[in-house]
Amino acid sequence: MISTKKLAYSLSLVALLGGLVACGGGTDTADTSTEDGTDTAAADAGAELSGTVTIDGSSTVFPISEAMAEEFQAANPDVRITVGASGTGGGFEKFCGGETQVSGASRPIKAEELANCTEAGIEVIEVPVATDALSVVVNPENDWAVCMTIDELNTIWSPESEGTIDNWNQVNPDFPDAPLVLYGPGTDSGTFDYFTETVNGEEGDSRADYTASEDDNVLVQGVEGDVNALGYFGYAYYFENQDRMKAVEIDGGNGCVAPSEETVLAGEYAPLSRPLFMYYSKAAYDEDPAVKAFIDFVVDPANKDFVAATGYVPRSDEQYAETKAKIEAGEVKESAE
Amino acid sequence: MSSQTDKAAQLDSGNFKPELEKRYKIDQIFKTISWIATFSGLVVLAILLIGVLVDGIPSLSLEFLTSPPSRRAAQAGFWPAFVGSICLLLITASVAFPIGVGSGIFLQEFAQNNKFARIVEINISNLAAVPSIIYGLLGLFVFARLLENIPGTGLPLTGGRSILSAGLTLALLILPVIIVATREALKAVPDSIRLAGMALGSTRWQTVRTHVLPQAIPGIMTGTILGLSRAIGETAPIIVVGAAAFVPFAPDISISGFQEPAFTAMPIQIYSWISRPQEEFHSIAASGIIILMLVLFTMNATAVFLRNRFQRSS
Numbered sequence: 001m002i003s004t005k006k007l008a009y010s011l012s013l014v015a016l017l018g019g020l021v022a023c024g025g026g027t028d029t030a031d032t033s034t035e036d037g038t039d040t041a042a043a044d045a046g047a048e049l050s051g052t053v054t055i056d057g058s059s060t061v062f063p064i065s066e067a068m069a070e071e072f073q074a075a076n077p078d079v080r081i082t083v084g085a086s087g088t089g090g091g092f093e094k095f096c097g098g099e100t101q102v103s104g105a106s107r108p109i110k111a112e113e114l115a116n117c118t119e120a121g122i123e124v125i126e127v128p129v130a131t132d133a134l135s136v137v138v139n140p141e142n143d144w145a146v147c148m149t150i151d152e153l154n155t156i157w158s159p160e161s162e163g164t165i166d167n168w169n170q171v172n173p174d175f176p177d178a179p180l181v182l183y184g185p186g187t188d189s190g191t192f193d194y195f196t197e198t199v200n201g202e203e204g205d206s207r208a209d210y211t212a213s214e215d216d217n218v219l220v221q222g223v224e225g226d227v228n229a230l231g232y233f234g235y236a237y238y239f240e241n242q243d244r245m246k247a248v249e250i251d252g253g254n255g256c257v258a259p260s261e262e263t264v265l266a267g268e269y270a271p272l273s274r275p276l277f278m279y280y281s282k283a284a285y286d287e288d289p290a291v292k293a294f295i296d297f298v299v300d301p302a303n304k305d306f307v308a309a310t311g312y313v314p315r316s317d318e319q320y321a322e323t324k325a326k327i328e329a330g331e332v333k334e335s336a337e
Numbered sequence: 338m339s340s341q342t343d344k345a346a347q348l349d350s351g352n353f354k355p356e357l358e359k360r361y362k363i364d365q366i367f368k369t370i371s372w373i374a375t376f377s378g379l380v381v382l383a384i385l386l387i388g389v390l391v392d393g394i395p396s397l398s399l400e401f402l403t404s405p406p407s408r409r410a411a412q413a414g415f416w417p418a419f420v421g422s423i424c425l426l427l428i429t430a431s432v433a434f435p436i437g438v439g440s441g442i443f444l445q446e447f448a449q450n451n452k453f454a455r456i457v458e459i460n461i462s463n464l465a466a467v468p469s470i471i472y473g474l475l476g477l478f479v480f481a482r483l484l485e486n487i488p489g490t491g492l493p494l495t496g497g498r499s500i501l502s503a504g505l506t507l508a509l510l511i512l513p514v515i516i517v518a519t520r521e522a523l524k525a526v527p528d529s530i531r532l533a534g535m536a537l538g539s540t541r542w543q544t545v546r547t548h549v550l551p552q553a554i555p556g557i558m559t560g561t562i563l564g565l566s567r568a569i570g571e572t573a574p575i576i577v578v579g580a581a582a583f584v585p586f587a588p589d590i591s592i593s594g595f596q597e598p599a600f601t602a603m604p605i606q607i608y609s610w611i612s613r614p615q616e617e618f619h620s621i622a623a624s625g626i627i628i629l630m631l632v633l634f635t636m637n638a639t640a641v642f643l644r645n646r647f648q649r650s651s
Contacts, residue, residue: 054599056581063613066583067408073585082599083583085609099498099598215612240614310408311614 049076051290054100056084057091058190060234061104061276063310064129071306072297079290088190089113092279096120101284101291105277106132106190111336123282123332127299127323130312133259134195134272135238136248139227144168144175147249147256150271153199156180156230162207168228182210183222183231189214191234198271220244235259236311264313276312282332299323389630393623401624405585406606410617415625418606420587421500421580422569422632425602428504428595429511429568434561437512441519441557446545465513473577476506481578496596498579500588503600506574511564518560522553555644562640566633572604582609603629 053072055065062085069081086094088105095103096117109117109124117124136153138145145168155161155171168175185192187204197203211222216237223229224244238247238259249256252270263269278298284291297303299320307314315323396410404414444461448454480495480502487494495502526549534544584601588594603625610622 052597052599054581059612062582063408069583070408070585080586080597080599082581082585084579084581216614217612220614237614 048078049290049293050078051080051288053079053081053102053288053290053294054084055082055102055104056086056094056100057102057104057278058088058106058276059085060088060106060132060190061129061278063236064276064307064312065102065104065278067306067310068294068298068303071303072294075297076290076293079294081290081294087188092116095279095281096122098122101281101288102294103279105279106274107193108277109279109333109336114333114336124279125282125285125327125331126333127278127280127295127327128275128315128319129278129298130276130307130310130314131264132274132276132312133235133264133269134191134198134232134274135235135259136230136232136250136272137223137238137245138230138248139223140244140246141227142229142246145230145248147251148172149251150199150253153250154201156182157184157196157206158200159205159207162209178228181222181226181229182207183219183229184210184212185216185219185233186212186214191232194274195232195272235264235313239311261308261313265316273313279333282330285327286330295327299327389623389626392620393625393627396617396621397624397627401621402628406583410615410621413610413618413621415603415606415628417584417587418601418603418625419628421584421600422603422629424500424588424590424595425504425507425575425600426565426569428501429507430561430565432505432508433511433515433564436508437515437561437564438519438557440512441516441523442545442550444516445520445523446549447541461513461516465517468573469510469571470573470577472506472510473574476502476509476574476578480505493593493596496593497598499596499598500600501595503575503578503580503602504595506578507568507571510571510574511568514564514567515557515561518563519553519557522556522560523549525556526552551647554647558640558644558647562636566636569629569633569636570604572608575602576605580605582606603632 053069055069057065062083065083069083073079073081084091084094084100088107091100091103091105092109092113093116094100096113096119098120109126114124136148148171152171155165165171166180168178168180171180184195184206187206192206193203196206200206211219213219216233219231219233220237220241223231224241230248238245247259249258250269250272251257252272254268254270257263257268257270259269259272264273267273278295280291280295285295286292301317301320304314304320401414402419403416404412405416406418407413440461444454444458448457477498481498484494484502485497486492495505530548530552531544534548535541539547579598580601581599582601582605584599588597588600607622607625607629610618610625613619
């Protein structure tokens, strides 16, 4: 009787200890791998960096931050680098609260956000890191919507269209008589802000009777499953799913242009191209060698391929040089649009 | 007297219709409906499980478990998230278990049945139904902001958005579950045991410690494990407290490691993988789900095992 009871208690103890060991085991392995890594890095870099770099911000910029963080971590195993994806606005909140040193943004910082940072004594430097092409996509079997003008997009997406524009032939008489099914990002997204501002003239102005999701995969599936669907999202999601959908060419006044790396770099895919940014604190860059090394790593043209692999369009070499000059000059952002 | 004879007459005359066949039919119909209800739940579960297993098993390996995350799906691993979740569980359990069981014992065995006790009781029941994100906001404000440093000194207490803050937040989240489970388990212990104990001269605490609690332990364990199972799957509150999507290192098992404002956990990592455009990430997310499920099954199995042990011994 007593022995079974003891057994039960000792078992619970074992379970608890087991958990601790599993947890503790983690450190050991992590330590060994760090040590191994340090040796190789010290061997080829000659200098050892340590410290922490905390990055947060836009989920659109996340793939770039993550790629940079991963490669930077591989080269500097003693630096502890983390990347979050709280959204552009959420990222700036943490950034101006001094909780992060670098913040990704899919739009320029807003005046009130900049004011918050300045109030907290944080000097902000803005670095463009890539260009995104907002892609308007349709089902592969859709053979009429090859090229659309911004006016046509406005007809589809403007707030007045809610409940009235529900057929393709209302957008353009040449289009067939088919119901119009719409997919787009939710209102928290920087993509939504940029698209509505460009197409409807006012940020946040949009019809609301469409299928909205913060998860772009939901939009991909929606457009893939319906011949009459039209949706929009960042270039990376189109790039990864080219076999499942078709990008509509956009006529911004100078003829029809399809989204691609070349048209974006040449500035032809207008006005739906937008720059993606990273913001960092000047003090952190000047005082923390890990942050400085990370920013220098991000703006190094040699690391351009990491951006290209994410599906975004990397900046041109001249643009890289401009950014570099700006960083060296320590040009603090003083006013927001 | 007359009514009885009436009934008898009715039976005899056949006015009372047993209609056995019709009633059995209704029985049968209800049985079918209940069976369909049970079965549809099982079908959905089976579809989910099969989907996850088919997607996840090919990319499941020891290397997947022990590698850091990566932007290339083929090299991505689960280690920081796995260790993060285990550590979260340890912090949560070591805070929530003593406080929860203690409050349960107090409320059930010691508290007078007065207004205060009733208010506390109602509030605990209400807390169990508060959405988890609200706990996240509370945790962010109290643990990550107010208690970031020891007041007056610059020394870290929770260290801000750390795994310690997240663990404490999850402990708050499951406290009501543990308290309610403890109280129910204590309620189920027959009063005669308490009366017998006290009749023999033991104090209230002695009675509770040596007789009531051992009988209630199986129920308390079940409640605690259920609470912890809820905690390990929570995403919303720890996102609010500050879990990050890309953390390439596992937390150190030390006070300062727990105070470091950088951590992730299994549900966060799975969510981050699921929402990516590349198909390959969706399958490693499925592998992550399998690991999360295995941890859950292990926890539940331990609970069942311990419960049986304790039951046999008492």
